[in-house]
Amino acid sequence: MSADSPLIQSLRTAVAAAPQDVPLRVHLGELLLAAGAPDAAVAEAAVALQHAPGDAQARDLMARAMGAPAPAAPAAPRGFDWQAAQEQVGDAVPPRFAAEDAEPPLAADGSGDPGDAAAWDVETPHAVRLADVGGMQEVKDRLEAAFLAPLRNPELRKLYGKSLRGGLLLYGPPGCGKTFVARAVAGELGAGFLSVSVNDVLDMWMGNSERNMHEIFETARRQAPCVVFLDELDALGGKRSRTQSSGMRNTVNQLLTELDGIDGGANEGVFVLAATNAPWDVDLALRRPGRFDRTLLVLPPDAPAREAVLRYHLRERPIEKVELGKLVKATDGFSGADLAHVCETAAETALLDSVRTGTVRMIGMPDLLGAARQLTPSTGPWFASARNVAMYANDGGQYDDLVTYLKRKRKL
Structure with a gap:
């Protein structure tokens, strides 16, 4: 069998569709090795080990592939000693960072949290705090100032009728x-958390999307105090004037009804938070007082937040002399x-x-800085769109925070 055989090509396609399927990738590597393509087998084994470092078959494949001579190239090192490599990493001594200090906080991008809850599955109050x-x-x-303090003070809340x-x-x-x-x-x-995405609500059958929306809020009411988090609000509550689908319009109407509460007091103890990348696409009725009348701009992490995120993602990797300030x-x-x-x-x-x-070698500053140079910040396209909104569609000053940030960064 050659490295270009139909079977190997089919396996390459399957691996591309399921890049984290380690057994499938190892099988492809075995066929490549048998076909006289050890370099290609090494590449597949390396990716497999990246996803599953302890996989015995992937390690065995790597050892055999590196022990085979590569055609028209210098002989590959024989027998990568994984046990010795582990011992080298395990014996690594501080400093891991150039200036090690206290235990870092959790990452600001949400890494390490348990992930989105299943539909209508309310997470019990947890220890994650601001x-x-x-x-x-x-x-x-x-x-x-705008959200938590009034809710923490029941006497003042009662006095002012909030x-x-x-x-x-x-x-x-x-x-x-x-x-x-x-x-x-x-x-x-100290509230439960119910995370809702567009996939939890929308349904192909007439009336089911509205029913799903109602059941989500009923679940939150039964388990109050509860935070209902609506992700991608522009998809769940997009402008009705822009959609031709009666189903989508009815879903937005149902969301408006649930936000108001069936009898005016049904949502007591239900706190509704929503997130969107495109607030300008959210239906205007959702932005009126009493619904999502307060907005908060969440920008790319500042310097302390970037340090926390980097520490989190490097905390269990073999690193040495990483200058976090420079990074x-x-x-x-x-x-x-x-x-x-x-x-x-970098890893x-x-x-x-x-x-x-x-x-084996550690991850160092050249790896991290090289990776940073290769990457263009993914926030660029968003700010390009937001700039137009800030300049020409800031009626009522609802995007003043965005305007201030763009001016500070000299993007406006």
């Missing part, structure tokens, strides 16, 4: 921690997701180098 969000002090202060309900819209570029901030709000309130400066404007990708790319570079040379 203090666990690295940096983002301005966001925390706005949340405290109902124990509320709606807050988080908006900003993707990957900047809006979901994690919502979880932290639930933690501050934080090099990643200005990166989202939390971008920072995670930088760490992943991949070090892993492949270790495989090629047969000697």
